[in-house]
Amino acid sequence: MNTETKTRKSTMVKAINQALDLGMEAFPEMFLIGEDIGEMGGDFGVTRKLWAKYGNERVRDTPLSEAAIIGTCVGAAMVGMRPVAEIMFADFLGECYDQIVNNAAKMHYMFDGQFKASLVIRTACGGGFGGGPHHSQSVEGWFLNVPGLVIVAPSNPADAKGLLLASIESDDPVLFLEHKALYRSKGEVPEGYYTTPLGTAAVARAGTDVTVVATMRMVPFALEAAEMLAGKGVSVEVVDLRTIRPYDADTVIESVRRTGRAVVANEAPGIGGLGSELSARISQDCFHQLAGPVVRVDGADTPIPFSDELEHLVLPGTDHIVSAIRRAMTQPDRGA
Amino acid sequence: MNTETKTRKSTMVKAINQALDLGMEAFPEMFLIGEDIGEMGGDFGVTRKLWAKYGNERVRDTPLSEAAIIGTCVGAAMVGMRPVAEIMFADFLGECYDQIVNNAAKMHYMFDGQFKASLVIRTACGGGFGGGPHHSQSVEGWFLNVPGLVIVAPSNPADAKGLLLASIESDDPVLFLEHKALYRSKGEVPEGYYTTPLGTAAVARAGTDVTVVATMRMVPFALEAAEMLAGKGVSVEVVDLRTIRPYDADTVIESVRRTGRAVVANEAPGIGGLGSELSARISQDCFHQLAGPVVRVDGADTPIPFSDELEHLVLPGTDHIVSAIRRAMTQPDRGA
Amino acid sequence: MDESTLSSLYSDMWLIRAFEQGLESEFEKGNVPGMLHTGLGQEATQAALAANLEATDAYFPDHRCHGINALAQQRHRGDGRRIMAELFGRSTGVCSGKGGSLHSADPRAGNYGDNAIEGSYMATVLGVALAAKMRGEPKVACAIIGDGTVGRGEFHESLNMSAIWELPTLYACVNNGYAIFTPVGKGHASANIIDLARGYGFPCEQVDGNDIEAAHAAVLRACDHIRGGKGPYFLEFMTWRWQGLFTGEFRPPDEVRYWREEHDAILMAGARLKEMGWTDDDLEKVEGEARDIIESWIEFAKESPPPDPAKATADVYAGFEVSPS
Amino acid sequence: MDESTLSSLYSDMWLIRAFEQGLESEFEKGNVPGMLHTGLGQEATQAALAANLEATDAYFPDHRCHGINALAQQRHRGDGRRIMAELFGRSTGVCSGKGGSLHSADPRAGNYGDNAIEGSYMATVLGVALAAKMRGEPKVACAIIGDGTVGRGEFHESLNMSAIWELPTLYACVNNGYAIFTPVGKGHASANIIDLARGYGFPCEQVDGNDIEAAHAAVLRACDHIRGGKGPYFLEFMTWRWQGLFTGEFRPPDEVRYWREEHDAILMAGARLKEMGWTDDDLEKVEGEARDIIESWIEFAKESPPPDPAKATADVYAGFEVSPS
């Protein structure tokens, strides 16, 4: 973040709301669009009070037409607007996949830079609240292989605010993932306008024995695991990726080269997800420094079941990270 | 493949056409559906003559409604049919992404096994013919992180036929990728009905120094590279993955453990694609056998441009595989 | 409508109301996971549909169709309580707790399952209808959707394909005036959904969804048409949902009063029965029976064990195993 | 229509025809990469649209709109040949050869680019229209789509949103009777696309797309309506494409004859001009001029260098670099 230092304790919902408010103040070309985001303030209350302040035109309710919502954003961006869409649940991105992947993400390239898809798609993702198979998914894996798209995934209120403002400022299409389980989590949030640069990871906790790379809800889990293991004499470094595409490989690689051990934690299924991408990159770039294979923490290779008991079995938590770190620590030192 | 031994030289288009014909004969519950697949025989001629043989009902033309086409397949499969859809270009799968990912792939799981999404989605993918950004993509990366979906990707006519018949027999939803550049390629194809099991890779060429894992068009490129390097004293093993999800890690791992060196070749962009998944898996499971990092051959992290000259720059070819193998061979032996 | 039909539908409506009210109070107590949408206020529409759909038909319920699901499950399988158990996420649920409120299915009851991506089964229903047509089965394939869901492009892809292929599809559009917070006339070019459906050239009818006699007759007409091989049919039920937002009521008091007090399906049907000679006691008895049944179903759900942990990784594929993580 | 307007449109139509025929012959020689769809036969519809769209408007061309693109590029930027160069994949093309036939754009000519996923810009056009409305600009935002493309659900999402927001959207549906091989009446519940559009409540008009006077008048009417702030407008142009399948002609000979000989846009306009006193020589002169222009454009395209290799990895992101692989 830039310069602001005065902070205030706030939930992630409020931090995002603030970022939207500040963005609307700063950019006359910005508008909000989505289902019931206006007077109602959105399904999770993220846009609350913005309709009252900015009105129908700039806080625009839509019918249940996800493809048209994103298409509208792309078109508006083509003529210099900065639309910010809310897709109520990330699971619904399947309906506007074409618009995101073939339209927004390719626009700038295929028309030789003549248009900018300066739009943000905010959406609530992740499991853990009994939402079942269509309201719980971690969808970053759907979009990882899509050049031209930026994927942002904050883990705490301060980053959420700074990253969202950076996303709004960005001239690229940004998929902004808001983990539902983090909405009510609290943290110190700087007041006023600031941006947290896209494409940069944060070292959420410094350590020397093992690096845990995590995103969104896995970050607090990893920090909890690190805290638990600190008592056992294991020094865990937690890297919060923050931007998933294009991601900050430098910070990840530097950390793993230093610690020689890597755990990658990711809520989505393991096959073909962010965990694979990170594991591949670390394995390739830290080949000579790694004491042992990258240890993975992933969701099960299943949809998300409804029942609490079953959902709990397919989603990773602090325990899984703790055992992954322990496993990594059994690897013999290999001298960095 | 099962038992048939009499073979005949045939293009991949013809081999797929044969599989469809044999499937239609064998399964009264099978039908074909897609845009202009009937009397016209499909944009690439893959369904030629089947309309004349099986009629309007079982070879069904549709309007330009990709989401409804896949939805129709899912619904029909729910009541025991075996629909085989053609989506003209893989790039159009974005429009039915929701149907594939949230409906077909989750059906069996979320309804506790009560429905089977026994459907096949055939589609033409890949670049190299000036199709531009919306007719050239390799889309397996869009679907890699989707549990419940089977992704099949043949590299030659005989496999295409056997894998397609296995896909039709399968009770899971299969995304069947047909690389356009392979359609006219020829090979010996066994006559009659046979299946090539899903989820099994093939060793397309045995070797001892380095393993190249490839799919679709990368397989002939890899074989060409292997042939070139054989003259230079390098023994290259080429593993043709054939099924991308769930894939045959055993064959891949066994091979790399034996050779100690791995190259992964993939036409799609590198970040978050199949190359990452394979590299991660190999790096983790062959940690102690690998002489050096997995070497990657990927498409550029860009959309596919129109002009021949530019397209050539973003797609990998035999040359890239040759240099990747050379790079792998510079890695010091590490004793398997 | 004759008294015995009306009486039976009256019981059905009470079962729905008792089901949803029982569920709501369990939800408030924290006993039901996830989200809750109820069919309260839409009992006549739901009872009319349930009464005309056979076990060999196929319907796709939406997020407010617990009542239809329960009636179908009870009538065709004798175990309506398994719908309740599913909502509690229990092993005895119709999907062993894997689906929940938004993904309950039992094809042997004609219930082909909700898809919580609103509108996506507008496409799926085509396949069930097409298969029935290809096989010469007299099946009605019915998609039940809200007014808001009409915003999805797949709504139109579906109507178009049903029309050109003359499929046995029943579109049951439940126009309850709102999509979450958005009034139907703000979300659509017309507040009358049939205006958006008429272009496809098959019969479209708008009916008072709180008038059980009208609703039942309309569904019967539509099913006859479809079973007679005459192709698709579109019904728009004008009704209203009791449930406001999770945060409370947002609709004008007059509107609330009208629908809950003047034009309530159960009150209106009760009045008709009284015209036919029923007493208040007779009516109350029906209500009481419904509430007893639901109480026992809730009991059953609560006492049922949670799903077998093996279910977590079972059935991802029909042909491949997934190992527990 | 007065003679000078007709004369100018007649030239425009010849430019389109010469463009497509020149292109077709170069394609056959293997000089044009990728696929080719031409606007031959649809010249009147295209000329009518091009004549009424200003540089400050925004239109989304489809795969047959090379002609509109060339006219717009020539009129508003003075460099129509850059459309030709784009189709050849050359550095001098409007997108430096990165887009090609299916992705040519130049917003300064009002050309917002084709999207080869047919129908997807039905959604995009909403945003351009909405922005114009929010800014109070009198822009017409026009989506040009074929009859087949109407099958996409986004067609309806778009019409609905244009209607409820009263956007300045012009829908120009080019009904040429077929989607690839599929006749319009087989793909849609009605062979008259306006039947599927009328439910949205804004003006829908069907017009002879080969009658330049009728087509031009209709576009003018629609643009006046839209620029007057009265919301969206739907035009269906009844026309026919010369191009059959890549493998040849598949339509009945009578139909082919009718459209190519009896109801050809250029022949009909020529006859009108002759009524106004033009001679065959006058007509031929226009054709000759068009062919000369196109010949020079093709020359230009062929002589232009291929794109700078750096373009391959340029502009993937506006804010991040991608390194060459």
Ligand SMILES: Cc1ncc(C[n+]2csc(CCOP(=O)(O)OP(=O)(O)O)c2C)c(N)n1
């Ligand atoms: C594709 C999709 N978009 C949004 C939602 C979120 N959502 C759930 S219910 C609902 C409103 C649906 O309105 P309507 O169809 O009228 O049904 P009602 O709740 O009024 O019965 C919305 C927007 C969803 N589940 N799926």
Ligand SMILES: Cc1ncc(C[n+]2csc(CCOP(=O)(O)OP(=O)(O)O)c2C)c(N)n1
């Ligand atoms: C979404 C999508 N589906 C299919 C195609 C393949 N395709 C290209 S043109 C075409 C036919 C379009 O028909 P129509 O809209 O009538 O245009 P016409 O070619 O007749 O002018 C099809 C199916 C595509 N490009 N995009």
Ligand SMILES: [Mg+2]
């Ligand atoms: Mg509603």
Ligand SMILES: [Mg+2]
């Ligand atoms: Mg057409």
